Every structure is written in C-alpha cells, then in structure tokens.
Amino acid sequence: MKQYIIRRVLISLIVLFGVSIMLYALVRSMPSDYVTLSTSTNPNVTEEMRNHLRELYGLDKGIFQGYLDWLVSALKGDLGDSMVMKRPVSQVIAQYAPVTFSVSAIALALQLIIAIPLGILAARKQYTKTDYIITTLVFLGLSLPSFFFAAVLKRAFGPYGLDWFPISGMLNARVNYPDGMTWAKLVDYFQHLVLPISVFVITGLGSMLRYTRTNMLEVLNADYIRTARAKGVPEHRVVYSHAFRNTLIPIVTLLGSSLPGLFSGAAITENLFGIEGLGNIGLRASQMADVPYLMGFNMLLATMTILGFLLSDILYAVVDPRVRLS
C-alpha cells in the first residue's frame, strides 16, 4: 500500500509537469498579452513604454525561457505576482479560497444530504410513480444550463420579482459591519448565498443521486439481500444496514473526484452573482491574459484533480477489502 502510494505520487508529479508545460504554452500563445490588453484604451502609451512594461512583467522573454523561470521560482514556492490583482498569486489565492471553498463545501454537503436518501427511495420504489418523479426532477437538474437557471432565479426571487433575496455580492454594501463575525453579518451572508448555492445544489445533485440509485439497485438484487429478507429481517434494516453499507463504496469514491470542484467554484455562477471567488477572478484573469494567476490557479486545480483520483483509489481500497492496491 505504502509503495503503491509513493509510486502514484511520483507518477502524478510527472503528469503535473506535463500539465504545466501545456498550460504555459497555451497561456503564452494568446495573441495579445496583458500589457496590450490593459493599455489598449490609453492613447498616451507609446510602443516604447509598452516594451518597457513587458520587460517589467517578464513578458519579453520567449515561451521557453519564461517557462523555465516560472518553473524554477514555482518550485521554490514563489508563484509570482498577479498582473490583474497586483499582488502575489499565493496571497490572492489564500485570500479568496475560503470564500469559494465554503460556498462549494456547503453546496456539496447539501447535495449529499438530499441525494443519498432520495436515491435510496428511488431505488426501493423502482418503476413506480415516485421513481419516475425523482428521475425526471434529477434529469431536469442535470440538464439545466447554470447561467440560464441563475438568470431565472435572479428574475424570480430578486428585486424585480418577489424581492426575497439580493442577487449580487456577498454582503450588503450599505451596512458597515465590524471586522469580526456577528449574528447580523452571518444572516446577511446567508441571504446573499441562498440563490448561488441553490444553483450549485440543483445543477450538481443529479449525478450523485443517479449514482446512488444505480448502485442501490445493484445491491438490492444481490443474493444476500434475498437471504436477509427470507430470514425475516425487517425491511428498513435490510435497506439501511445490509444494503446501504455496500452502496457507500462507490459514493465514497465519488467524493474523491469532487475535490477540484471545491476550489474551482464554478466561475460562471460566481460571476453572475458577483461573488468574489477564485473562479470569478480566474475568469477575469483569462480575459486579461494574467499569466502568473492563470498558472497558479489552474495548477492548483490540476493538482486537486490528480489528488482526487489518488484519494478515491485509496478510499476504494479502504472501504472495500476485496480491492488490493499494487
């Protein structure tokens, strides 16, 4: 097991190295760089000044040299300064990651709480009206374009409609809150986050629910469940202690793959609701060709994705004794 993990980590490092080369080459081959994009509206900036700026930002170097420089300093722990935010990338990520992370984590928790019981219910009542209703709702959620759903929610519950929730930002800008967390501040956060979290939960619920249902069905058809029923074990015990435990195995592995989602934070939803999170900043950075931030942020996501794969493989071996890692 230990050997397996060490080998996997080493291979992951190679994969990450490949990803970083691909990313850097892509970001740098954008036709207009940050200097051109940020000075294009200013007629007073001469080409000479632009070239000077490029030198300052390190954009005058070729792709190859630039990549080597980035790699060397990144290995030392320095991700460079974000051009858009004018601050070190690691600082920007450290400041905005909690926002993205807590929103996504709340959404993920809600998804689990809703998806697992409903998935079990749908499997127990396979091909009944309950199953059809749940399946239809699940597919509706899966098929909803998040930007359209966000717009519908904004129109229906925002100030133009029922006026129940604010539709932009994290806090009411007209109120001055103290630095620490107070009850009123928490309520304000909650009100601002109801709609974006609804978008995350409803559009993301489906795959988890389907997964639970499929696996539950498979387990419920197993011989040992028939034996349990034949012995006269009460139905709820059959479902919740005999069948459900074995359904947990695939769900645990699904959790591993949701790791990158906790940090990427669905850029579009964040953007539409004006939440200052990593994804939203990433969107702006891509539009402005902010090389250091794009590299730092995307490499963070790539690391999380690969870590997620590794984690789900290890968890698989932990929860299922039949699986041996070698």
Add this chain to the structure above:
Amino acid sequence: MSEEMKNNQTAASVDRMEEMEEKRLFMTPGQIVMRQFLRNKLAVVGLVLLVAMALFCFVGPLFSEYGEAEIFYRNPETNEEIRMTDHEAIASAVLNAKDKPSAAHWLGTNEQGQDVLTRLMYGGRISLMVGFVVVAVELVIGITMGGIAGYYGGKVDMVIMRIVEMFVSIPFIPLMLIVSSMLVGLKISPQYKIYYTMFIMGLIFWAGVARMVRGQILALREMEYMQAAEATGIRTSRKIFRHLVPNVMPVIIVMATMDLGSVILMESTMSFLGIGVGIPYASWGNMVQSVNDNVILRQYLNIWVPPGLCILLVVLAFNFVGDGLRDAFDPKMKR
C-alpha cells in the same frame, strides 16, 4: 356451418398465437433492446422531443420568411414595420428593437431588432450540429486510444493513461477562453470559428471516452472468446476493432448519447460567455446572453427565456434517451 366457422376461427387464432410465440422466441438482440427501450416512457418522451426539436430547427426555417441576421426597422410615425430590403424607407426609420410578441414576430424581436423565433431555429441548428461533430471527434480518438491502451496494457497503457490524466486535469472554461482568444487573434471569421471550436472541444473531451473504453477492454481481454480469437492468428487491429470494440458498443452508445447533451450544454455556456458562436450567428447560448442587460432580464422575458428552455429540453431529451438505452442494453434490468 356456424360451428365450422367457429372451429376455423379458433384454429386461426391458435395459429396466430403460435406465430407470435415463435416471433418472440426468435427476436434478435436488436429487437429486444428496441422493445425494452420503447417500454420506457421517459425514453420515448425524450425521443419524441428530439425529433420535434430537429424538425423545428432544420425544417422550421423553410417556413420562416425572415433571415437569421435580418434586422427589422419601423417607421417612427406610423409604427409600420420596414424590412431590410426596403432601402428607401430605411433612411428615415428607427430600429424595431425589443418588439413585443405579435403576429409578425411570434416571440418579438431582440435588442438588435432581429426576429427571436427565427434565431431560435438557426441557433438550434448550430447547437445540434456542434453536439454531433464534437461527439464524433471524441469517439474516434477516444475509442482508438482507449482500445490500444486496454489491449496492449503495460507501457503503452501507462503512457496513454498519463496523457489522458493531463487532459482531464486542465480546467475546461479557462482553456476555452484562451483558445477562443487565439482564434480571434488569428483573424478567423465567426463562420469558421465554430468549426475550429468544435474540433478543439472534441480534442479535449476524448480523454473521458478513452478511460471508459480502456476499462471495459481490460475486462473483455481476459475472456475465453478472446483466447479463441488469439488462436486463429488474426491481425491485432482486427482483434481490437472487430472483436473487442463491438462488445463495448452498448456502453459507448449510452455514453455518446449522454455526451451529446453535455456537449450542447458546454457549447451554450461558451456562447453565453461570448467565446463560442459569434455574432451575427445565433446560438441558444449567445441568445441567453442578453440577460446581462438588467432591463431585458426584468421586462423582456420573450428574448431570453425561450432559448434557455430550448437548451434545457434538448439536453433533457438526450439524457432521457441515454438512460433508456442504458436500461435497454442491460440484460439485468429486465422488468
């Protein structure tokens, strides 16, 4: 006489029953799948929805006299509508933008004075076409790479799977933003940009297909019929593509159907961000984009709700059909 007829009738009905019995016994696998599929109500609803949408998008424009990018004007005094072809009247006309739904424009006009219903049809053409092309590209690359990795195993498998992991770990939206700005920088016209975009999306999405195909083939390779194939001494490419891949087909078909839905969703998201289908061409995604204008979000639901609903319905239909196919292909799912 009547007795005889009755006898004849019963004999005939017995014959017919036997005939039916026989037919049921000799159903081909395809017929079994078909029957299972048609029993699934949601899947049939999905299929009907898809056919209706395809007709709407591909046949619909034949009945509309308006062009995709045609702009409508109106006379500011009489409020009479003026077409783009009427060059003399246009000089003193104003844009007929954000018109309410009427007999001439069933869904009204958008902020640029274009007919929403007509754009809805043309936009659907693009969305459906993007879906099919991207899935075709990803399947060709994914099946080939996954087949090779699964069959050969060892070092080949190792290398291919690491490449797959690299493709999976690059976040999609930032990647497409970069690709799109590159395409704009290369001065590719909006008309061709969509073809490049489709091809690139296929190049990115093949990784998922390859992973799935490889997993399936790893298991199939150990089966006895493959040993038999080995013993006959046929070519390796024949073993992979004639004996292994067809057995993965059901899984591939289901995956492709579901992917059609998710690719359409992706494309609409990209167009919404302004990096997919470009103006003046319509796509459902870039039609929803008008919600960024608060006035439209509030007052002109006829401009942004229909394209959003169209995306929802088409993706939903593909998901229903894919799910129905999965149940139909699965022999364990007999009801």
